[in-house]
Amino acid sequence: MAQNPGRNTGFSGSSQAATGRAYPNGNPALGYNPPGVRNTDSAMPLHRGKPVVHDYACDGPAPGSLSLRWTYGSNVAAKNRDPRVQVVQYNEDSFVLRQNVCVHWEAPFTYLLFGNKGALLIDSGATANARHYPLRETVDAIIARWAKARGRRIPPLTIALTSGEDIAQNQGLTQFAGRPDTSIVPKPLALMQRFHGLANWPSGTGRIDLGDRVISVIPTPGAHRDGVTFYDPYCDFLFTGDLLFPGKINIGNDGDFIASLERLKAFAATNPVKWLLGGHIEMMFVPGKYYPRFATYKPFERVLEMTPDLIDEALQYAREVKGKDMMLIRPDFVLFNGVSPDQRTSVWPEGVPNINPPRPF
């Protein structure tokens, strides 16, 4: 089986991270000055005399690490006392926020990116109630800290969704209503297209300029009719939402799904891509196994990040399920085409070890 190498070299895939399990004490063979050290302009200067402006141009992906463990709920959801919004800082200008699975089982990821002239929030979580899911409060606090550390004013915020119709990602929007200096990409498909300048949907790309960090907007319908993928040229991430993530991918329209993956593949061929970051995790850490819907305790989740070779794999198997009502298991994702989201199958992919992970009770 073509296992992606990111699985075997440890959790983060970042060269010298202490949590890279293969080399817990660092790997001398990689040298002391890997390319990433040239891209650390976002590290805060020790003594700043004037507002800090960043240089987001870099040779390779900006260094950063996702090697912390996500909170994973609890057997008795009512007794969970983990943070409602888990914040992981990938690097100084990129944050990953995750909703507690005991607040909502979808446990969606939300991304906050900073540029010199603005901040971008990608997706908004599955819960509108700010007492249960204080997304706005958390985002405001991160932005305030970010600005203060740099001696700058609060940057304007743009909020864009990987899909406007996805209720697992659009519920938190209401918390931002009335927030000053904030533009929210409208949910209806036509308005969203106009906002991003995607007149020839689904071809062409839009752009969101955060100030020296220009996020591309790629139309990727397929899971949702209004799905888009964001590309960050600084970290070299694709934010794929529900289109491609380590979980149960419910295909909304298989033709669009394949076309979008082809578009992503072409995009990844001309732009460097380090990881794909999706909207959820549903897979377990053993290949091809996943948590059921509505699960509130997921102690053995797969890591969030997917390597770009998985676009090819997804494309290959999406073509296989095209026009058929079926589900198809792969090591890092499962495709559901035209069947119930709870569909099951007795077909196990050839060559993939069938490991029974421990089940919580």
Add this chain to the structure above:
Amino acid sequence: MDRRSFLTLNAAIAAVPLTGGALNALSHAASAATLPPPIDFKSSLPAPGSFPERWICGSSSCMDNDDPPVQVHWYNPHTAILRQNKAYSYEAPFAPLYFGNERVLLLDEGFVQLRNDWDLRGVVDQCIEDWCRRNGRDPASLELLVAFSHLHADHYAATNQFADRSNTRYMGLTHEEMVGFWGMTNFPEERVTLDLGGRDILIWGSPGHVVSEFAYYDSYTQILYTGDMFYRGRCYISFWEAWFDSMKRLIDFCDTHPVTHVMGCHVEISKDGEDYAYGMTYQPDEAPVQMTVQQLREAWAYAQKITAPGIYFTGTVFLCNQTRGTTTIDRNPYRYS
């Protein structure tokens, strides 16, 4: 005492007159002097009772759920119905607690195992204490029978919480021990009578959802407890022939015995017949747990027309005939063409 004989032995003790010469009867007589007269469970039947308008049914955010781990509803002064909180387990099974003059029967023990996660044992002990206080009994004198409807973990997970409780028997987790617990030798046809002390529970086999399942009929409230083989939701039928025969047995029983309510272990359907998908932890508009005999008969009539595996809606319940391992009712809401 031998598992198989304790049912009949208890009946024998009751038959010994209080002035009798038997040793244990003497001690009974001594304590009987201070006891209030036994409760009459046999006249003016069915005993009236009521179900709540609305059970606790989870919340949109599980970790913000303030409801108790177990809801206790007294159907009448001698019958409690327990329900697990959906934020503690999505299965949220119901569990009747029947009181008799000599023993108490608990049917089903929820889907969370450990006492520090949910204290089912404490809740049951409290119910018994409350009942004893109301009726002038000593809780230590009541035997507790911890049984379950069928051999699935969401119905026996907390059984071990009762392992160190005195004067308690609990059902074993194998088919043999279950059948032996009720002293049956001819499962599923044989119908046995459990005497809780003036209150008879009729028990017979009801396989189909699983092999090891019982139906329980309480002669006092005349509630027929049908476990997971027939409940207000998705009846996952693993073995059609066996389930069909079990339904026939239920219908025959209803033909010959008065039944006030048919009650299953779960609710997975809204008042409007909308399916709450497997695993959901919030059912804001859920249907009542109790069903009528008429609804059971309608399902039976419907079932007689079913010839192939699939999901069928009888108007009351979904009959998921051998579909458990393949599919469910709901569809991807974001599908478009």
